[in-house]
Amino acid sequence: MFKTSRYIVHSSFLLISFFSFSDTTYYKCVTEKGTIFSQLPCDDEATTYKVNTTGNQYSGPKVDYTKQLNELEREKLLSGLQAELRSNNHKLTILDRNKQRAEYKQQERLNHILAVEDKNRITKDITKKLKVINKEYKKDVSVITKQIKILEKKIDQYQ
Template identity: 40%
Template sequence: MLRWFFLISCFFATYTQAEKVTVSYYKCVSDRGTVFSQRPCGKNGTQHTLTHSNPKAVIPSEQHFKTLNNLEKQQIVRNLKREIRAKRQKAAILSRDRDRDSREQQARLNRIMDDEKKKQTIKDVRKQLKSINKQYLKNAKDIDKQIVRLEKQLARYQ
């Protein structure tokens, strides 16, 4: 909403009581992003119209489409950077959780118990640590793949 307000105020100065100026453009959304154009750009293109009543405002020749495309690109880059940062934080949290679970399992070994119970506890702790590490590696690998994919997308836009 704020973006459109900014776009309208960016292209057209203040409103007055004079003749209206109308600009039509097409917004096309694809898997590569959003593009603004003067001409229809396929089946998924939608036509939009901006109207302004400032008589001194002139319709720029294609410059507003370039500005719209640059704004859309900046928004995509900002969103990708935020998503990468969130994934990295998720990976850090995952690592802390694994470390906490490992400490809890190892703390079980420090309790006083007889030899038979200690052998069972050691066996169980090893099994639990193996399970914790296996789950951590799986989750970390998934997060790393997502980060790599997002960084590739970001590199494409920069």
Template identity: 35%
Template sequence: MRSLLVIMLVFFITSSKCDASNSVRYYKCTTERGSVYSKHPCPGNATQYQLVYNDAGDEVTAEQQLHYKTLNNIEKTQIIRNLQREISKKRHDVAMLNQKRDRAEREQQAKLDKASKGRDSKKVNKEVQRSLKAINKDYFNQKKVIDKEIDKLEKKLKRFVD
């Protein structure tokens, strides 16, 4: 939102330089979706603001450059932190998949152990083998999807860290 405001203000400043004035009027309109900034007042409740600037040429002061660098560093830090959180969340999802698969395998093994004492052990053995195959297939499919998502996130993170 701040970057949008900065862009809009720069637009207003540069467009008003043709008028040779040292101030720009802009309007803040509050809507259901949020705030909108415009050169023209909106039909609802618009608040008028005036931005005064120095017409010292196109030179950017060192203080302004430092401010932009600080904003860029803050945004970069936020993006890195959010990507790291997302990667951590995906790794947690993989751990939960492992637990779910292990639990299902233990249940099938218990079923097999219980059936080995009865007459239908071959039938139950085949059923357990099919179930284990289905459990593993589902696990590997879900893990493959999550691993791809983690790889994409790590590539994005690498772009910001390097």
């Protein structure tokens, strides 16, 4: 038990010493009873091996992980903004198609009516509805156009 605890103490001392930054010489003393590491030379009965350590610590290449993470985060944000920009452009296209479809329906409605008096009444109604359609279209387009401009500014900042 005493030998084991002594060996553990010497081993832990040696490990702690290895992690120090100064150059140090250690001795490995081998006897019939076992191996002991020491900073002091061995007695005459033990075989002595000299272990030299240096303060040089080797490390891998210097990598700025924060910079890499920031770059990945920037790319992810940029791709999200570009996807949102594509989505808003698609919404504009859909709004334009819906407006054209509504205008076409109103024109078809006018063409089906034969009586002049009904035609004049329907023309006024169609004109009112087209104004409403155009007003809603312009409002929706302006909202989406503002979003697109904001997104383009953000994308320009990240590029």
